[in-house]
Amino acid sequence: MKHEQYKEWLQLSLYDELTQDERHTLDDHLNSCAECREEFDFLKKFHAVLTQHKSVDLPEQLLVEARYQLRGALRMQQSRRSFWDPAFDALREVVLPHYKIVFGGIALFVLGIVLGYLLFNPSSRRAAQLVKEENPIIQSDTRITNVRFLNTDIATGRIEFTFEAVKPVRMKGNINDESVQKILTHALLTEQNPGIRLQSINAIASRKSPDKEIKSALIAAVKTDENPGVRKEALKALERYPMDEEIKHTLLFVLTHERNAGLRIAAINYLDSTKVEGQALDQDVLNVLKEKMQSDDNNYIRLRAKAVVEEVRQ
Amino acid sequence: MVSSDHELIQYAQHGDVSAFEQLVYRYDKQVFAIAARFGNYADDAKDIYQEVFLRVFRGIKTFQQKSEFATWLYRITTNVCLTHQTQRKKYRYSSLNHDDDPKQELIDPALHERPHESSPEQHTLASDISFHIEAALRSLSPQQKLVFTLRHYQGYKLKEIATMMGCAEGTIKRYLFSATQRMREQLKDIYEA
Known part of the structure; x- marks a missing residue:
């Protein structure tokens, strides 16, 4: 060898x-x-030597930030789904697995014809030119930032770069309009300014009827927003929704993971209020409350949890 | 009751985002650790993390569970790492102001506290060696770096890495060997000093 x-x-x-x-x-x-x-x-x-220097204890905060950003991106992805998507998904589940190859072939053939038409038809070339000339990016109120050069060839004059174009948009509408809700939900999840996030929650909370997507955004804010004020307002807004498994898990998440005692108290109060409305507290909730009454570092929370648990026992 | 991966995948396939998030939280620490080890900057790690799970989210509807979810996830993770490295390289060579971007937070073990090192001198020495190791890691090709990172830092077996990267085990062995040889060359001054 x-x-x-x-x-x-x-x-x-x-x-x-x-x-x-x-x-x-x-x-x-x-x-x-x-x-x-x-x-x-x-x-x-x-x-x-390599092993000795291998331990990078990544700050937990980085993962929290990454999760937070992912949540925002997922909501964005979801909101981009069109009206026809669910219907197409259903069709795909029923029909496509069997005829995938046939459909693929037909789609490729049609794509070829369309591409050929676009590339070689003179009128479509003129249309493409027009689109370029009427480029909506080049408008006086658009702010262009973050220009990054990818490729520059001085000899041929060809250049490739990326940039971000920010265009101010003024919108008027009713809080019950779907488009308004989508923007506010997006602001709640991704806006950097906590004041704007708070305002978004307040606006969303004033909506007449509960909405599933808004509920998910509020839950995301309760669990991951870095600002305790925003988390508290989101929790308050959630109280308008009827108690279900998702909300229950959110409240248990607050009770077990939230550092802010005020929020933990708000979660206990919320759970207690559902009991008043006639819903029994299940074993999951009771277990967490029992754990809280014994080990929470806040005296009031221990007493409050104990009171709720003992009331159930009677 | 805790749902199995299989159940969560089925819920996610029917559009349940919170089920998808539960699935994410089961595996995202490992994905983030790979991303953080592979990327040089905190933003790289977060970008890789997000790209991985967005790809999973987009692909989960068609995921047929013929393989383990974890295998599929790590396959995507390695693909994203390799693609990200290529894009990053292209970007680095052409960007006008990359070097002076204050937002870029370097992931460097030397920057983190090491409680077991008692004196400032020891800490400085350890930081110095870590810095050189990180620099040597950056000199590896994307494949070498990924294999080395997964084996040495994340502790995956070569067979598992081969499945993740869709390569033969022999190829992975070659990557590991060449990566170590390269690291050795790069760190020559350190261990000979």
Whole structure:
């Protein structure tokens, strides 16, 4: 066997990635080869240095931020789904698995015809030119930021870059309009200014009838917003919704993970109020409350949790 | 009651975002750890993390559960890492003001507290070595870096990495070997000093 192969095995043996036969062959070789023994000693030390410096304890905050941003992106993705998407999904589930290849072939054929038409039809080329000339980005009130050059070729004059175009939009409408709600829900999840997030919640909360998407956004805010004031307002807005499993889990999440005692108290009060409305507290809730009455660092929360649990027992 | 992956996937396939999020939270620490180790900057890690789960979200409807969810997820993670590295490289060479962007927070072990190192001198030395190790890691090709990161830092077996990356195990062994050789060259001054 070549020496190079043994060198690879030496390294793999440090990761415990050799088969038993390979290990025996390597051990035999090490007994008779001083060069490989020296190499092995060195590799052990080198491996130890790399291992010693491998622990990066990532700040938990980074993961929290990433989760928060993902939630916003997921809501955006969801809100982009058109009216026809659910119907198309249903059709795909029923029909497409069997005829996927046929549909794919037809789609490719149609795409080819459309592309050919667009590329070689003179009138469509003129239309494309017009679109470029009437580019909506180049308007006086559009703010262009974050220009990044990707490719620049001085010889040919060709240039490629990206940028962000921000256009101010003024919108008037009713809080019950779907488009208004979508924008406010988006603002609630992604706006950097906590004041705007608060205003969005207040506006959403004044809506006449409850909405599933808004409820999800409020839950997201309760769980992940960095500002306790925003979290509290979102929790308050959630109280307008009838208690269900999702809200129950959100309240339990607040009770177990929230650092702000005011919010934990608000969650207990919310759970207590559902009891008044005739809904019994289930075992999950009681378990968390029992845990709170014994170990919460806030005296009032311990007493409050105890009062709710004891009331149920009676 | 805790739902299984299989149930959560089924709910997510019918548009239940909160089920999808539960699924995310089961695996996202590992994905984030890979992303953070692979990316050089905190923003890279967050970008990779988001891109991975958005791809999963978009693809979950057609995920037929023939393979484990985790296998599929890590396959996507490795793809996103490799693509991200290529895009990042392109961007780095052409951007006008990348170097002086104050928002770019470097993920560097040297920047984090090490409670077991008692004296400031030890801390400085450890920081210095960590800095050089990070620099050596950045000199690897995307595939080498990914294999090295997954094996050395994340502790995945080579067989698992081969499944994640869709390569033969022998190829992964070669990547690991060449990565270590390259690291060795890059860190020569450190261990010979």
